[in-house]
Amino acid sequence: AMPSWRIRSSSTSTLATSTPVSAPPQLRPYPSAARIADSSCFPQYTASLKCLETNQDKSKCRQQFDNYKECKKREGVVACVRQQVPNLEL
Numbered sequence: 001a002m003p004s005w006r007i008r009s010s011s012t013s014t015l016a017t018s019t020p021v022s023a024p025p026q027l028r029p030y031p032s033a034a035r036i037a038d039s040s041c042f043p044q045y046t047a048s049l050k051c052l053e054t055n056q057d058k059s060k061c062r063q064q065f066d067n068y069k070e071c072k073k074r075e076g077v078v079a080c081v082r083q084q085v086p087n088l089e090l
Helices: 004-018 033-038 042-054 058-084
Strands: none
Touching (some): 033 042, 042 058
16 A cells, blocks of 8 residues: 555646646746736736735725725636636637
8 A cells, every 4th residue: 555645746746747747847937927927917916016005005096906806706707617617619
């Protein structure tokens, strides 16, 4: 029987290699940076960051935060539908 740590280790590496990335892991400073840039919500994300840069008060950026949250929700729904119906064009 194989030790349980080897089984978990191999399943974790399988999951990690199945995720598409735009650059090798050693070239990306932050693992999630490629996913943010590839997101359809990137404009809303950058708008919220720009608002935070110009305003010290987070409450002034509420609209940008809300826009980003709504976009991420829609993006999640689209991803869910694509998994259920792979050939559907959305």
